[in-house]
Amino acid sequence: MKPYASLKSILAEFYPLHRTLASDDHDKTLEIIGAYMPASSNYQIETYAPLTPAWTWQVPERYVVHEAYLETEDGERVVDFKNNPLHIVSYSLPVDKTLSFEELQPHLYFNEKRPHAIPWVFKYYERDWGFCLPKNQFDKLSRNKKYRAVIKSEFITDPKQGFKIATALIHPEGGANPDAGEIIVQAHTCHPMQANDDGAGVVSAIELAQRLAKNPLPTGSMSVRFWFGAETIGTIVYLSQNENLIPNLRGGIFLEMTGNQNKIAWHHTRQHTHLLDRVTKHVLQNVTHDERDFAAAPANDERVINGPGVNVPCISINRWHYDEYHTTDDNLDIIHEEMLVGAAQTAEDIIRIYATNYTPKRTFRGPVFLSGNGLWVDWRENWALNRAIEKIMMRFEGEHTVFDIAEQVGLDYWIVREYVEKFRAKGFVVPLPIPFEGDAE
């Protein structure tokens, strides 16, 4: 693992690249991310052959831009892809045409609200071509001149130059517990030369992975799967080609737009009141935050993970809203290290509870002989826990998770978990894993 000065410095390495669905710069981005992921996380980059069916979609072709520019008929450059990858509509078709301003205008895009900025526009599936430029520049274009539009682009279907997705897996102390399954953490990587959306979520995820590698979850916990790839289509391709992984998934966290100066926003799961929502609510109780419904804007890959036919409960953590969104103003100037780290902290706090939680099921009959088994709690040492012993023991019928028990008796999760673990060590309870609640097929 490469050492790093800050999360922002990692972001600075891949932020300016022409990252799009399948592209050389997207591959480069996945390599850069891999260099900073923990050595123990088994980071892997997988390649999927273009045009392979993926549920109702298909794997995208690789997009290569050799050259792209717009110039006046007398050879004056208006915009050049070389200067900024946002100057062309992502996945633009090849073109080489001389047009009047009227003919050109439907292919030009700008942002009225941010007249100095270049907007990001993508047409992955409509297949058209276009150029993006600041509104101020658009206004100054001569209406009487002719223009030459040149985009030398290629769509490559060679299976060896396919669509790439990266994953990593961090196991708890002592290795994977197949019964406990996995929680998945996702961040997308396909927004060319933009920092908050979408590089910020990636570096927050790297920070989270580092923390979970340095200080692993206790034995028996869920494993944490990290996923990096193109938004929406990446998750569709990954899950459709790895359906066997779905029943392992007990929950998901989507991380994005974590670097701007704004409070945390939490988007509920589609189930809305799932255990994962209740854990998140608990973690955020003392943090100023926004709370939103499932798939409220900005909706992302949680619509896949928690969508039809998969339905694994997935929350989203972000710092939306920000005005620079999908323009060249979404750059390193709006990224704050403490915001990136803060989002990683929130995700870590949620995972440390959710992934270590289980349902204790009683094996004993009659009240447990506490003092004879080293389970009595001295009221002088922990008065509150002493008062809660009976209530905790009455909740070992396999209906309540440790987290629920802690909430019901009004004690800290970790105090209750440590106490229940003592019953488990004695064989008085067995841990039932958090069940798979998605759609298996």
Ligand SMILES: [Zn+2]
């Ligand atoms: Zn976006």
